[in-house]
Amino acid sequence: MRAIILSIGDELVLGQTVDTNSAWLSQQLAAVGCDTVAHFTVADDQQAIESAIKHAASRCDVLLVNGGLGPTADDLTRQAVAAVIEQPLELNPQWLAKMEDSFRSRGRPMPEANKIQAMIPRGARMIWNHNGTAAGIHATHRSSADHVCQIFVMPGVPKEMKLMFERDIAGQVSAEEAGDTGPVILSRTLHTFGLGESVVAQMLGGLMDRKRNPSVGTTVSAGIVSLRLNARFIGRAAAGRELDQTTDLCRQALGDLIYGQDEQTLASVVGNLLKEKGLTLATAESCTAGLLAKLLTDIGGSSQYFQRGWITYSNEAKTQMLDVPAELLEAQGAVSEVIVKAMADSARRKSQAAFALAISGIAGPAGGTAQKPVGSVCIGLASLEKVSARSFVFPGDREMIRDRAAKMALALLRFELLGILAPY
Amino acid sequence: MRAIILSIGDELVLGQTVDTNSAWLSQQLAAVGCDTVAHFTVADDQQAIESAIKHAASRCDVLLVNGGLGPTADDLTRQAVAAVIEQPLELNPQWLAKMEDSFRSRGRPMPEANKIQAMIPRGARMIWNHNGTAAGIHATHRSSADHVCQIFVMPGVPKEMKLMFERDIAGQVSAEEAGDTGPVILSRTLHTFGLGESVVAQMLGGLMDRKRNPSVGTTVSAGIVSLRLNARFIGRAAAGRELDQTTDLCRQALGDLIYGQDEQTLASVVGNLLKEKGLTLATAESCTAGLLAKLLTDIGGSSQYFQRGWITYSNEAKTQMLDVPAELLEAQGAVSEVIVKAMADSARRKSQAAFALAISGIAGPAGGTAQKPVGSVCIGLASLEKVSARSFVFPGDREMIRDRAAKMALALLRFELLGILAPY
Numbered sequence: 001m002r003a004i005i006l007s008i009g010d011e012l013v014l015g016q017t018v019d020t021n022s023a024w025l026s027q028q029l030a031a032v033g034c035d036t037v038a039h040f041t042v043a044d045d046q047q048a049i050e051s052a053i054k055h056a057a058s059r060c061d062v063l064l065v066n067g068g069l070g071p072t073a074d075d076l077t078r079q080a081v082a083a084v085i086e087q088p089l090e091l092n093p094q095w096l097a098k099m100e101d102s103f104r105s106r107g108r109p110m111p112e113a114n115k116i117q118a119m120i121p122r123g124a125r126m127i128w129n130h131n132g133t134a135a136g137i138h139a140t141h142r143s144s145a146d147h148v149c150q151i152f153v154m155p156g157v158p159k160e161m162k163l164m165f166e167r168d169i170a171g172q173v174s175a176e177e178a179g180d181t182g183p184v185i186l187s188r189t190l191h192t193f194g195l196g197e198s199v200v201a202q203m204l205g206g207l208m209d210r211k212r213n214p215s216v217g218t219t220v221s222a223g224i225v226s227l228r229l230n231a232r233f234i235g236r237a238a239a240g241r242e243l244d245q246t247t248d249l250c251r252q253a254l255g256d257l258i259y260g261q262d263e264q265t266l267a268s269v270v271g272n273l274l275k276e277k278g279l280t281l282a283t284a285e286s287c288t289a290g291l292l293a294k295l296l297t298d299i300g301g302s303s304q305y306f307q308r309g310w311i312t313y314s315n316e317a318k319t320q321m322l323d324v325p326a327e328l329l330e331a332q333g334a335v336s337e338v339i340v341k342a343m344a345d346s347a348r349r350k351s352q353a354a355f356a357l358a359i360s361g362i363a364g365p366a367g368g369t370a371q372k373p374v375g376s377v378c379i380g381l382a383s384l385e386k387v388s389a390r391s392f393v394f395p396g397d398r399e400m401i402r403d404r405a406a407k408m409a410l411a412l413l414r415f416e417l418l419g420i421l422a423p424y
Numbered sequence: 425m426r427a428i429i430l431s432i433g434d435e436l437v438l439g440q441t442v443d444t445n446s447a448w449l450s451q452q453l454a455a456v457g458c459d460t461v462a463h464f465t466v467a468d469d470q471q472a473i474e475s476a477i478k479h480a481a482s483r484c485d486v487l488l489v490n491g492g493l494g495p496t497a498d499d500l501t502r503q504a505v506a507a508v509i510e511q512p513l514e515l516n517p518q519w520l521a522k523m524e525d526s527f528r529s530r531g532r533p534m535p536e537a538n539k540i541q542a543m544i545p546r547g548a549r550m551i552w553n554h555n556g557t558a559a560g561i562h563a564t565h566r567s568s569a570d571h572v573c574q575i576f577v578m579p580g581v582p583k584e585m586k587l588m589f590e591r592d593i594a595g596q597v598s599a600e601e602a603g604d605t606g607p608v609i610l611s612r613t614l615h616t617f618g619l620g621e622s623v624v625a626q627m628l629g630g631l632m633d634r635k636r637n638p639s640v641g642t643t644v645s646a647g648i649v650s651l652r653l654n655a656r657f658i659g660r661a662a663a664g665r666e667l668d669q670t671t672d673l674c675r676q677a678l679g680d681l682i683y684g685q686d687e688q689t690l691a692s693v694v695g696n697l698l699k700e701k702g703l704t705l706a707t708a709e710s711c712t713a714g715l716l717a718k719l720l721t722d723i724g725g726s727s728q729y730f731q732r733g734w735i736t737y738s739n740e741a742k743t744q745m746l747d748v749p750a751e752l753l754e755a756q757g758a759v760s761e762v763i764v765k766a767m768a769d770s771a772r773r774k775s776q777a778a779f780a781l782a783i784s785g786i787a788g789p790a791g792g793t794a795q796k797p798v799g800s801v802c803i804g805l806a807s808l809e810k811v812s813a814r815s816f817v818f819p820g821d822r823e824m825i826r827d828r829a830a831k832m833a834l835a836l837l838r839f840e841l842l843g844i845l846a847p848y
Contacts, residue, residue: 013463039436084558157644307740
């Protein structure tokens with residue numbers, strides 16, 4: 001099956017928003033053996049949308065449209081679809097009732113303008129939106145006697161679009177379910193943290209050969225060096241088997257440097273280790289100021305292993321909240337191994353947690369010195385048995401430095417929980 | 425002038441790379457008065473590239489192509505351009521010499537494969553690449569007797585593409601420099617938080633008329649409803665003047681609901697207000713668990729107004745760290761206005777800050793009840809004069825609920841600092 005993805009929005013053609021939906025949808029389509037042949041993007045202009053839908057629908061079996069389903073005057077996708085399939089828009093009473101309910105439950109009347117979001121072209125199917133007020137549309141377009149295209153229209157809001165695709169559309173565009181025998185692409189991503197991309201690539205050696213199938217490539221995002229494995233074989237079973245074998249080879253090459261795969265994060269992996277062992281963690285943060293605790297609690301159920309943290313951004317706060325001696329701060333400076341050890345030790349004792357992580361650093365842009373440049377970060381780790389600390393200098397701007405500091409704290413705790421030495 | 429951007433690459437249609445080039449190019453085009461009407465993306469397939477070039481070239485005056493100029497077998501853009509303009513590829517001796525020089529200076533022989541990067545269709549102009557080995561191409565395509573399209577082909581590597589565009593192409597597509605008296609587009613974004621998109625649209629009324637110039641459109645991202653103003657006029661001065669006037673009209677319609685524009689965030693605006701007044705803020709967070717403090721400290725220099733925070737994720741932590749009476753927690757539940765008032769009051773007194781914000785809520789996915797469903801959040805605000813609290817039910821998943829809760833806390837403090845009642 002051939003697919004085209006059409007994204008709609010002034011903000012996209014003006015370059016004010018980067019289109020990430022098309023890449024996500026392409027990945028999902030590849031995973032079900034559906035071949036994306038093009039991405040199109042046009043403005044919130046009904047003529048342009050109609051013309052793009054017609055052009056695309058005649059060239060593919062599945063057209064995934066996203067954007068332009070909002071309640072305002074510049075949202076014109078449903079009107080364009082109705083015009084292309086030459087059907088009037090009709091109010092869908094089921095979706096209207098759902099919208100009214102949802103406004104009612106939040107104690108607000110539904111604005112009249114939202115009514116348009118329950119309008120569906122006659123003969124088309126309404127697709128349930130579990131994350132928002134815009135219903136999706138599934139319509140069929142016959143561009144010639146022997147060509148039919150299935151058109152799926154989703155909201156542009158990534159969260160709404162993704163859930164709608166996963167729950168309703170993925171199953172309907174699966175090549176195998178359609179009896180198609182072309183190759184299936186299955187993908188998996190393995191994540192590492194702490195070593196650079198070229199070091200990881202060197203460790204992988206021949207696995208990264210361009211002609212290999214499954215292929216192994218590296219990408220870097222926010223300090224995470226990930227391996228992308230793509231297996232392209234006839235049949236899901238063969239692709240899955242090959243993917244597993246290549247995964248094993250990557251794990252042999254990189255060992256415990258691989259902390260997880262696909263949706264797993266350092267925080268979710270550390271959380272699971274803590275949960276398995278029935279242990280708890282407290283945090284004491286200076287330069288990251290809540291980011292580490294935020295990452296830990298991104299995960300539902302994190303209260304099992306995380307209950308409290310201190311944000312001690314100023315020296316005074318370190319002294320008053322965590323009893324770090326003012327003389328020590330004066331003598332050593334807040335960004336020192338002695339201080340993060342004192343912070344971690346105090347946080348662990350006060351919280352009675354099994355572990356405490358402490359972070360102090362210079363996130364910039366100001367505050368750097370010749371001895372301690374911007375990017376200098378000390379991380380302390382206290383357990384029942386010992387208190388240790390490590391020093392780093394992270395590259396990049398304020399956001400990068402804070403991000404790397406919080407991730408490194410999690411990575412160090414992970415190695416501690418695994419009982420092995422950190423490889424950096 | 426109307427422009428179309430065509431990006432080429434398997435990694436793009438497979439969704440393994442997000443296309444950021446198109447957004448960047450659109451912004452550059454808008455700034456020189458060139459109107460981007462569409463983005464297209466196709467795979468490294470010569471047939472597909474030829475067909476996309478033909479389709480696009482007949483619909484625009486400027487076609488910016490990027491990608492597919494590398495030295496390997498899957499780089500086919502130059503072949504496709506040559507085929508579309510019906511000219512053979514010819515070796516450009518100037519670029520060949522440049523490439524050979526550059527390899528020599530790095531002590532390597534030029535691989536034979538790179539020779540293709542000096543091939544240019546007959547009659548086309550070679551564009552210098554200051555950051556890489558792929559020469560660019562400027563070709564002219566006549567799709568009908570009265571329509572000519574200028575085609576510019578650039579490498580896909582962002583660094584090479586950007587420099588090539590800035591040094592060679594920007595001047596040639598500038599509406600003003602071309603003596604074209606076509607319009608310039610200037611843009612501005614105004615941000616609001618707390619009311620839904622349709623309510624904001626209702627308040628804007630006729631300003632959102634599709635035919636208005638400057639146009640006003642709304643977009644939503646992570647709970648922020650933004651107004652995107654696009655002014656399309658002859659000459660930068662006129663566009664700027666009109667943009668200012670429409671900005672004033674939007675501010676008249678929405679008043680203090682508009683908290684900032686362009687790069688400003690709720691946290692940066694609140695931070696500036698605190699700084700101006702020489703006041704400080706402390707935080708006490710339960711369900712957001714550090715997110716509010718993290719947002720506040722995203723900004724360099726935030727230590728001027730933020731020094732400490734408490735993360736009291738468990739009830740025990742609320743009692744031990746902030747002296748919230750255990751009986752009160754038992755009687756009222758942790759998600760209640762009484763409790764967030766107690767948290768805020770205690771945090772403010774302990775920190776001696778001018779303000780303290782406290783957040784407690786049910787972020788889910790578990791923990792909801794009929795009385796307090798997932799999404800229930802209470803926000804407390806303590807000042808020297810008073811302690812108040814508000815209750816909300818935010819829609820969405822865990823991430824959304826935590827995000828909205830932290831932003832609402834900032835929004836409430838902003839109105840307090842402005843001395844006006846929150847409009848919600």
